[in-house]
Amino acid sequence: MGDVVIVGGGIVGTSLAMFLSSTNMKVTLLEKQSVASEATGLSAGTIYNAGIPKAPGSGAAEHVLHHLSTNIYANLHKTHDIEFTKCGCLQLANTEEELVLAKETYERESALMTNPSSSIHFLDTSEKVQKILPEASSSVLGAVYTPNSSQVNASLAAHAFAELASSNGATIVEKAQVKSINKKNNVYTVTTTDNNEFLAKIVVVAAGINCNDVLDDEYKINLFPVKGQMRMSGLSSDNTSFNSLPVIYWFESYNYWKQNNGQLTHDNYLKRLTHHAYGKRSPNGKLFFGGDRFAPQRNNDYDVSETIISDLFFNKIYTSIPELEPFFENEEAGAWSGIMPFACDGLPTIDVLDSDGLYIAAGFGANGIMLGPGASYLLSKWIKSGNKQIHLKKFERRN
Numbered sequence: 001m002g003d004v005v006i007v008g009g010g011i012v013g014t015s016l017a018m019f020l021s022s023t024n025m026k027v028t029l030l031e032k033q034s035v036a037s038e039a040t041g042l043s044a045g046t047i048y049n050a051g052i053p054k055a056p057g058s059g060a061a062e063h064v065l066h067h068l069s070t071n072i073y074a075n076l077h078k079t080h081d082i083e084f085t086k087c088g089c090l091q092l093a094n095t096e097e098e099l100v101l102a103k104e105t106y107e108r109e110s111a112l113m114t115n116p117s118s119s120i121h122f123l124d125t126s127e128k129v130q131k132i133l134p135e136a137s138s139s140v141l142g143a144v145y146t147p148n149s150s151q152v153n154a155s156l157a158a159h160a161f162a163e164l165a166s167s168n169g170a171t172i173v174e175k176a177q178v179k180s181i182n183k184k185n186n187v188y189t190v191t192t193t194d195n196n197e198f199l200a201k202i203v204v205v206a207a208g209i210n211c212n213d214v215l216d217d218e219y220k221i222n223l224f225p226v227k228g229q230m231r232m233s234g235l236s237s238d239n240t241s242f243n244s245l246p247v248i249y250w251f252e253s254y255n256y257w258k259q260n261n262g263q264l265t266h267d268n269y270l271k272r273l274t275h276h277a278y279g280k281r282s283p284n285g286k287l288f289f290g291g292d293r294f295a296p297q298r299n300n301d302y303d304v305s306e307t308i309i310s311d312l313f314f315n316k317i318y319t320s321i322p323e324l325e326p327f328f329e330n331e332e333a334g335a336w337s338g339i340m341p342f343a344c345d346g347l348p349t350i351d352v353l354d355s356d357g358l359y360i361a362a363g364f365g366a367n368g369i370m371l372g373p374g375a376s377y378l379l380s381k382w383i384k385s386g387n388k389q390i391h392l393k394k395f396e397r398r399n
Contacts, residue, residue: 001199002026002171004383005190007178007214008207009033010040011154011372012361014161015072016204019380021168028198029162029170030190032177032210036158039208039340043154043369044230044288046247046280047073048089050109050146051119060112061394062367068374073152080160082152083283088246089149090133092320093142098251099124105251106144121145133248135241135323149247151280154369161373178207178214186356202357202383209299209341211362219353221397223363226342227296228276229309234330236285241323245281248289250316252277277316287327289317293366296339304335340365343398350375350395359383360397 004020006013009031021027031037049070053060077084093099103122110116123129123143129136132145162172177193181203190198205211212220237243253276279289292312318325327333342365343349350361361379364371378389 004202005200006204009035013206014158015373016376017165018161021170027170030176034174036155045152045154047150049148051113061391064391065371065374072373082156084152086150088147091144091249093251099142204359206361229337230290231335233287233327234332238285247280250277351397
């Protein structure tokens, strides 16, 4: 019998396996396909970081996790090639209404930071934006700039976490789809579809959109599949434009969310479609842009909707950054879709589901890469010590 079984081999599961195994706990990680094969492997890998948050309290909980994750990736990059780059982030405002929201965002987030003057900036003119992003058009009226934001290759990072967990003695089992979790005499038995059994004192379910498939009805959480799309440039931006491209976001979606009671992914009929645009440049010069979110036809719906993604590029991305168009219209450009596990309020659930040791870390949506390692670090401390970390309180299970 082991100490912990982790269900799910994405960024949350693999980083948690690394942290727990480093404390001499006997850890087994079960992944139904292969490490980083689902949402993690399809992620754009952006990490928003507005600086070091003030402590204590849970008001800045997400910022704490962002900051922890940034540091974890930076340390991991010292020993593993995970394409970690501290490139900064620009959140663009294209209308006067969005510019007001940008200023409000800046004021709210700078109030949470210990040294906002060096970590978050409000750019209130096109000219100020163009000093950081020369390719921005005059349609961009302003932005919020966070120079400490970064990017990472999420798939490489998950494999690096798994490798380190293995070197600490953890067992990584791929092609192991869990069908049930049962408890008897305070011991959990995790059974896979090929009838292998794994016994442990603690189980952590971190299986993304598949979490509810392995949980009893009393423990299921509100979780919905949301489809996002990305397009990769056919040309490298080396020795030309975009050599110092920060991660780019647009305030359009944030404005929509504010007007619709903070519902981050769905309307009441779970059909919401919004232009959630973002993008980045990888270290090898490739450009990745996209981001529309909408309800998929099925949980394995990886088909690209060219109509939706083209509309996003022509009506939002190219309008703000017209010099991007030749890169994505090249015949070698490609596109892909991925399924993300969202809660309607946009927050993950990180909690204990019973009194004996059944934990969940799920519903990260598009923020698993940003929040995951930091969440795993605090969750590992909770599991090891039995004391819940204050910054995880915000992510308790909700009805």
